[in-house]
Amino acid sequence: MKLYTYDPAPNPRRLALFMQHKGIEIESQQIDMMSAEQLGDAYRAINPEATVPALVLDDGTVLTEVVGICTYLEELYPEKPLLGTSALEKAQVISWDHKLFLGLMMSIASMLRNRSDAFRDRALPGALDVPQIPELVNRGQLQLQDFLPKLDAHLANNTWLAGDNMTFADIDLLVSVDFMAWVKQSIPEDCVNLKAWYARASAQLN
Numbered sequence: 001m002k003l004y005t006y007d008p009a010p011n012p013r014r015l016a017l018f019m020q021h022k023g024i025e026i027e028s029q030q031i032d033m034m035s036a037e038q039l040g041d042a043y044r045a046i047n048p049e050a051t052v053p054a055l056v057l058d059d060g061t062v063l064t065e066v067v068g069i070c071t072y073l074e075e076l077y078p079e080k081p082l083l084g085t086s087a088l089e090k091a092q093v094i095s096w097d098h099k100l101f102l103g104l105m106m107s108i109a110s111m112l113r114n115r116s117d118a119f120r121d122r123a124l125p126g127a128l129d130v131p132q133i134p135e136l137v138n139r140g141q142l143q144l145q146d147f148l149p150k151l152d153a154h155l156a157n158n159t160w161l162a163g164d165n166m167t168f169a170d171i172d173l174l175v176s177v178d179f180m181a182w183v184k185q186s187i188p189e190d191c192v193n194l195k196a197w198y199a200r201a202s203a204q205l206n
């Protein structure tokens with residue numbers, strides 16, 4: 001197996017924290033997003049999606065989605081499970097992952113990519129060039145304002161996001177909270193449960 005990744009970027013970090021917690025080591029190569037290496041022909045020949053991370057299996061199969069890569073690795077390395085153990089936990093973890101990816105990570109990415117000159121005509125990750133839509137910055141902000149208090153309310157009665165144990169859902173949230181700093185946002189002062197969770201999750205994962 002070989003992993004193509006770029007450590008500073010949020011989606012690669014979701015996978016890196018998952019692997020680190022489980023003690024998984026895989027030969028890896030950095031794809032330098034700062035020089036747009038992900039868009040070059042050499043990397044596109046490996047992953048036509050032009051996104052990182054990508055895991056190339058020994059038979060040549062390429063996995064391009066973090067959640068898929070983690071699902072695959074959890075099967076190979078079942079110790080210290082992060083995707084749930086019971087049917088219900090598995091459903092809860094994947095539900096949170098989906099909700100956080102769409103509701104939080106994509107809102108932040110949308111704020112970042114639709115306002116910064118660095119992403120002019122690159123408003124979506126990947127191979128497709130698309131123009132920025134400045135209104136999406138405000139929409140992202142509204143989504144954050146709506147989502148964070150809901151997370152705070154959930155964490156008032158729950159130590160971890162999905163079930164009784166720390167899971168991949170907590171990794172998704174930790175990475176998303178840190179990603180908020182890229183658009184100069186942070187956990188609102190009154191979200192005390194979310195702040196307490198952040199301290200707990202950071203202690204476990206960093």
Ligand SMILES: N[C@@H](CCC(=O)N[C@@H](CS)C(=O)NCC(=O)O)C(=O)O
Binds near residue numbers: 010038050051053125
């Ligand atoms: N669908 C992918 C998304 C990965 C993704 O969007 N990665 C970003 C880095 S965080 C990327 O490769 N962006 C490429 C670009 O901006 O051109 C997944 O879930 O793993």
